[in-house]
Amino acid sequence: MTEDVEFGTDGWRGRIAEDYTFDNVRRAAQGFANYLTEEGRAGSEVIVGYDKRFAAEHFGAAAAEVMAANGFHVALTNSATPTPVISYAIVQRGASGGINITASHNPPWDCGFKVRDEKGAAVAPDGLRAIESVIPSLEDVQRMDLEEAKEKGLVEIFDADPVYIDHVRELVDIERIKDAGLKILVEPMWGNGMGWFPRLLGGGATTVSEIHDRRNPLYPGMARPEPIPPNVDAALEKTVELGADVCLIMDGDADRMGIGDEHGTFINQLQVYGLLAYYLLEVRGKRKPIVKTVSTTSMLERLGEMYDVPVYRTGVGFKYVGPKMIETDAMIGGEESGGYAFGESIPERDGILGNLYFLDLMVRTGKSPAQLIEHLYEKLGDSYYYDRIDTRFPDEKRPEAKARLDAAEPETLAGLEVTDIVTVDGYKYELEDGGWLLIRFSGTESIIRVYCETTDPDKVEPLLDAGLELAGLK
Numbered sequence: 144m145t146e147d148v149e150f151g152t153d154g155w156r157g158r159i160a161e162d163y164t165f166d167n168v169r170r171a172a173q174g175f176a177n178y179l180t181e182e183g184r185a186g187s188e189v190i191v192g193y194d195k196r197f198a199a200e201h202f203g204a205a206a207a208e209v210m211a212a213n214g215f216h217v218a219l220t221n222s223a224t225p226t227p228v229i230s231y232a233i234v235q236r237g238a239s240g241g242i243n244i245t246a247s248h249n250p251p252w253d254c255g256f257k258v259r260d261e262k263g264a265a266v267a268p269d270g271l272r273a274i275e276s277v278i279p280s281l282e283d284v285q286r287m288d289l290e291e292a293k294e295k296g297l298v299e300i301f302d303a304d305p306v307y308i309d310h311v312r313e314l315v316d317i318e319r320i321k322d323a324g325l326k327i328l329v330e331p332m333w334g335n336g337m338g339w340f341p342r343l344l345g346g347g348a349t350t351v352s353e354i355h356d357r358r359n360p361l362y363p364g365m366a367r368p369e370p371i372p373p374n375v376d377a378a379l380e381k382t383v384e385l386g387a388d389v390c391l392i393m394d395g396d397a398d399r400m401g402i403g404d405e406h407g408t409f410i411n412q413l414q415v416y417g418l419l420a421y422y423l424l425e426v427r428g429k430r431k432p433i434v435k436t437v438s439t440t441s442m443l444e445r446l447g448e449m450y451d452v453p454v455y456r457t458g459v460g461f462k463y464v465g466p467k468m469i470e471t472d473a474m475i476g477g478e479e480s481g482g483y484a485f486g487e488s489i490p491e492r493d494g495i496l497g498n499l500y501f502l503d504l505m506v507r508t509g510k511s512p513a514q515l516i517e518h519l520y521e522k523l524g525d526s527y528y529y530d531r532i533d534t535r536f537p538d539e540k541r542p543e544a545k546a547r548l549d550a551a552e553p554e555t556l557a558g559l560e561v562t563d564i565v566t567v568d569g570y571k572y573e574l575e576d577g578g579w580l581l582i583r584f585s586g587t588e589s590i591i592r593v594y595c596e597t598t599d600p601d602k603v604e605p606l607l608d609a610g611l612e613l614a615g616l617k
Contacts (some may be wrong), residue, residue: 145372148174148278150271152460152586154257156246159197163254166281168202168244171256172209173285174278175242178252178270180614181277183301184239185214192229192303193244194335194396196254197360199223203244204289206256208406210242211292212285223358225335225397230263231310232303234489240266245335248369248394248480249587251362264465264490271462308343314487315499321347323506328352328387328403330378332368332451333359336393339495352385354378362395370394370401370481370494372409383407389505389512393494399481400494402501406511412481413440413529413596414516419483421519422504423474424450431486434467436460437567438594441577458568460586465490479531479594490587525577529596534616535590541584544591547615549580556580557605559597570613578602580610591616 147162148155149292154479155171157163179187189210193203200223207217216321218236226243233241240260246255258266258274266274311317321344329351331337337356344351354377355364365374370392372379382390382403390403401422402410409567410418417440423429424446433454435443455471457463459478468476468490477483482492485500506512510518520526536544548570553561556572563573569583569592585592593610597603611617 146388148275150239153247153265153462154255154271156249156253156255156568156587158252159254165202165205168205168256169209169284169286170278170281170329172206172242172339173213173283175203175240175258176210176213176215176285177277177279178274179212179215179239181273186216187217187239188216188236190229190233190236190238190241190242190303191244192218192224193231194226194246195223195333195358195360196246196251196395199244199254203242206242206287207245207298208286208292209284211297212287215297217292217298218301219298221302222334224303225495226257227398227489227491227495228303228307230259230302230489230491231307232502233259233261233263235306235310243396245396247396248367248399250367251360251564259491262465262469262490264469267459267466268462274519282520310488311343311496311499313582314496315503316346317343317499320344320499320502320506321349325389325502325505326350326385326387327502328382328385328390329356330354330370330375330390331394331397332365332374332393332395332433333357333362334368334393334395334397336397336494339397340391342547343499352387354381368395370399371412374610375401375403375409379407379409389479391498391501394500397494398492399542400483400497401481402512404516406513408513410512410516411529411574412479413442413527414519415481415501416477416483417439417442417446417519418504418515419500419526420446420475421522422500424452425506426507429474431474432471433472434464434473436464436478437565437569437571438479438581439477440529440596441579442519442523442527445454445577449522456567459583461492525598526600527578527598528600528603529594530607531594532607532611533585533590533592534611536589537566538589544614548613551613553609553613556609557602559602559606576602578606580606582614583612
């Protein structure tokens with residue numbers, strides 16, 4: 144019985160008080176307990192954390208009560224905690240997995256139930272299906288009062304921050320960034336990333352200020368805490384007003400990131416991925432594989448050729464990226480939505496570490512964000528242009544649209560030759576200039592997305608129009 148609880152790209156998400164209720168959170172937790180028990184993990188430790196959304200701490204407590212009643216030792220975070228910090232705690236404590244109460248970058252009326260495996264990574268698709276299959280009816284849910292569980296030693300309240308801070312200090316020369324004299328603006332989007340950069344970088348020549356740095360589950364001034372325009376427009380304006388060198392952006396649970404340059408211009412997610420990969424390859428001298436979803440940049444293939452490292456493509460979502468990173472021992476994995484994971488840490492998106500790496504790139508090269516983009520394009524021998532259109536699309540119309548796309552075999556799009564059609568996750572048309580057009584249905588919302596990347600800025604709008612036409616939206 145799984146009505147109202149269906150696991151999508153990264154777990155289960157629902158509308159608070161409609162289908163995302165305490166009863167359904169308890170049912171989902173019981174499903175996870177059943178799954179771990181069937182996997183031979185009965186009695187092991189499970190980490191439970193949460194974000195700053197409405198009542199998230201109470202939903203987290205509800206999940207902890209169920210896991211404790213099933214005999215698991217629960218380490219429950221003592222406050223709202225960034226997703227990467229929760230995932231690192233799973234690995235550091237040797238837990239068998241974790242539950243994270245968060246809807247990440249989604250609208251304020253939603254909350255979510257994410258599950259993680261023993262490596263801190265998103266559970267692979269077959270695991271998600273297995274969890275969903277053992278979610279019971281409410282009457283079959285076991286539950287123990289939180290205070291009783293604490294008294295019996297089945298629930299421990301803990302602070303996940305210190306060990307994560309020690310961990311990132313091993314990966315990044317924090318003191319070098321503190322001494323660099325940068326002026327940094329941080330946009331934590333009312334979420335879990337607030338306070339982290341002042342704590343990490345305070346006390347040196349570098350100064351850090353924040354915008355939207357208090358809890359507000361309504362996310363005023365933005366449609367959702369997603370680190371892209373127009374949600375970041377206020378932060379970009381503030382960057383110019385303050386004369387900041389860079390704007391560091393994190394989404395609501397701090398697993399995704401964004402960058403604004405010194406001119407208040409948004410550096411898009413594909414450009415950030417290109418720069419982070421370049422940083423690891425050129426500045427840090429890494430020579431391990433890159434993992435990317437089909438919806439992100441071709442700059443990675445070009446970098447892979449230049450530095451002789453393989454590039455692996457997956458479907459959209461970290462339920463694909465994380466396992467592929469583990470399989471290939473990748474140095475970085477990422478997706479178009481601004482989520483990047485790093486092989487020397489955990490196979491989980493990390494907006495804190497990603498932003499620290501970006502600062503390290505600035506300091507080590509002595510270049511501003513705008514200069515870094517210019518430098519990367521010089522290195523690659525081309526500039527890259529990207530955009531995306533999201534369109535509300537009723538689920539009942541999907542079969543018709545899918546049939547239309549299945550039958551489509553265009554030879555050209557916007558005057559560019561189609562060199563290949565890839566159907567790993569959606570419909571991706573590879574183009575003669577090294578760019579691409581992708582049409583795919585969202586795995587979490589009733590939305591159809593049309594994306595493109597091209598080396599010709601004049602082709603962006605025509606390519607998106609061609610995609611809308613192929614999908615029957617124009």
